[in-house]
């Protein structure tokens with residue numbers, strides 16, 4: 001059972017390809033299920049980013065409608081998701097905005113630290129001025145707040161702060177432990193996001209230490225390529241399945257109507 005629960009579309013302004021092209025790529029690869037998870041309009045949450053990184057508010061209804069049209073045309077399940085930034089202090093606005101659509105799943109992601117878009121290649125030079133240990137503390141404190149917010153179903157690219165190969169200098173196992181415990185308490189799912197293999201860090205998100213902690217605590221996982229073009233659909237998923245099987249995972253989470261359904265990780 002291989003699913004791809006993290007597909008973007010040209011609506012976010014930094015991806016290419018139509019939704020039908022993403023779906024066709026998934027069908028060709030024999031994926032069992034896909035989920036579109038384009039970037040939710042930040043303006044609806046009261047935040048205007050410096051770079052164009054999300055759908056525009058007026059595009060959201062068309063996005064939802066297009067996924068629903070695809071659902072009726074394809075022979076495999078196509079889920080309606082979104083990738084939503086966790087913006088501290090904007091929890092009420094986020095809850096209200098998400099409640100307006102019948103999403104199958106919502107991925108909660110952290111892409112901003114005090115307004116700094118730290119996953120954006122154009123902003124990466126700022127890492128050189130910052131202390132990695134402090135960065136990890138700040139980033140994972142936000143992840144724990146995200147978990148406590150009760151707004152989402154899936155934690156997106158859990159350790160994306162490493163994207164440009166930034167790693168802590170000290171032992172950070174206590175950060176891993178505290179963050180995973182908060183994720184478990186919130187009954188959240190963690191995605192294994194293969195985009196990290198395409199990024200400078202050349203490691204999937206999250207890394208093995210976090211994955212092993214998820215396994216230890218019984219945190220469910222799902223899979224996503226974070227495709228920003230139809231060619232990236234399904235990227236690295238077989239490698240991810242092998243990695244997870246090696247760590248002892250036997251199931252994968254899928255979602256329908258924001259309800260989690262566990263499926264066997266490997267074909268029987």
Ligand SMILES: [Zn+2]
Pocket residue numbers: 083109111156157
């Ligand atoms: Zn993201």
Ligand SMILES: [Zn+2]
Pocket residue numbers: 006008083226
């Ligand atoms: Zn994404």
